[in-house]
Amino acid sequence: MGNPWGETPPAGVLHGRAHHIMTTADLPDADAPPAEEAAPPSVMSFNASEPTGAAGLGADQAAIVAMGAHPLPVVTSVLIRDTAEVFEHHALDDEVVSEQARSVLEDMPTSAWKVGFLGNAETVAAVAEILSDYPDLPLVTYVPATTWLDDEQQQSYQDALRELVLPQTAVLVGNHAVLTEFLLPDWDADRPASPRELAVAAHKLGAAHTLVTGINLPNQHVDNVLAGPQGPITGEKFERFEASFIGAGDTLSAALAALLASGVELHEAVGEALTFLDQALDAGFQGGMGHVIPDRFFWALPAPEDGDVDADLPGTPTDDTPPPPRRMH
8 A cells, every 4th residue: 555644644744844943932931831732532432341452442442542532431341252253241230331431421521422332221221311411422323243142132232222322323333234134124125225225214213324334346345335314425435355354343433433523524534434444454463363453553553674665554654655643634
């Protein structure tokens, strides 16, 4: 890959240094109080904790920090897993989840929400009550494939999510197959449901927009489409990776929440979040014997020691590209 930011580097990155002769006016006033830097926007994430650090809260925190925001992680459940599969699931008491969130919210402001896996229907209700106290903040809801739940648990969980969280959701995010099962469980047409059809179903449940990922296209490409009830709004097509990944959906949705928290407009935030995910997957690494882990800090990779430039290595500086910024926007 070439320049990981495209042809135009992000604002604030300097291409060169202007000549300037220092004078006494440039010296700081020793008696002046230190300047206070504005705090970065915070994103509260409700998600499961899991020990690989590849998905759940681990993915959320890494993606939020990589986008220049501050994570406020709230543990909703504990997954016992490795990079290949989930072995056990332990949902936390809904009061414990609620107390985590409210104790922080009484002390620190948040600018956006990210909802991942909430554990069970009781916790869905508790989180939905917290969200309802802050109706003006954007909520990104990610629906993962919850294969570790039995049929009864999955049904009650999804019913609660549809009834209580989707009406407060600005952007619903999920894989095409997972969203079809979640939004259109009786779909039996010979063709896949379109992004618009999924968005219409989500909108009827209260979600303003739906970001559908992993739509299979010919020629080894996948499409990712943000849609509303009127149809597609924006999206990005990427070449399909041969590897399977863990934590991709959490990475995308957390990055999107962080961008919205920073005040980026929705269509632009979706494009940047999708590009960020694509580059994180491209730089992914095999941390264990299972799925590949996205590298959310691909842009901070050091240059090769021998000074050679690998044009396909994300984050590698060249004579024509600036050093990676903290923010991706």
